[in-house]
Amino acid sequence: MKMKPYLILPIFVLAIFASVNQASANYSVYVSINDAYYADLDGDLIADDIKLDLTLEIYNYNFYTSVEVYVGVTLPSGTEYWFVITLDVYKSTTYYGTGLDVNLYDTATEAGWYTANAVGFASGESYSVMESLSFDPPGGYLPGNPSISATTY
Ligand SMILES: [Ca+2]
Numbered sequence: 001m002k003m004k005p006y007l008i009l010p011i012f013v014l015a016i017f018a019s020v021n022q023a024s025a026n027y028s029v030y031v032s033i034n035d036a037y038y039a040d041l042d043g044d045l046i047a048d049d050i051k052l053d054l055t056l057e058i059y060n061y062n063f064y065t066s067v068e069v070y071v072g073v074t075l076p077s078g079t080e081y082w083f084v085i086t087l088d089v090y091k092s093t094t095y096y097g098t099g100l101d102v103n104l105y106d107t108a109t110e111a112g113w114y115t116a117n118a119v120g121f122a123s124g125e126s127y128s129v130m131e132s133l134s135f136d137p138p139g140g141y142l143p144g145n146p147s148i149s150a151t152t153y
Helices: 004-024
Strands: 029-039 049-058 064-074 080-090 096-105 114-122 131-135 147-152
Touching (some): 049 114, 064 096
Antiparallel strands (some): 049 096
């Protein structure tokens, strides 16, 4: 009777490896955050905008891939701003990588620590990995209307 727990252990370990393999095969778009900081990006002389320096990587082979990149910031008060960038990617290899430069205008409106978030999905995918990075713009500013611009480089 005392042997039963030892028989269960190997089965449990196999189940963990199986779930890890399945998870890694379920997404093909990965967005990493290289840097996040505040600045005056819209030229209104107020440093109330947030710059996100991202890298977008696509690992599957499809000549055409539609990718949705969700980018967001969580303010010190808990307020969240989320934006969706849709990219149509035409590629001829199994890997495509590009820099993605994102400006979030009029979003740095509170004093304290901010968290930047980014995650990407290929069309039809429901699972991916979200990246987060905390940073600290100084001071608080009068809010405008949050908006976004994004360019690849
Ligand atoms: Ca500004």
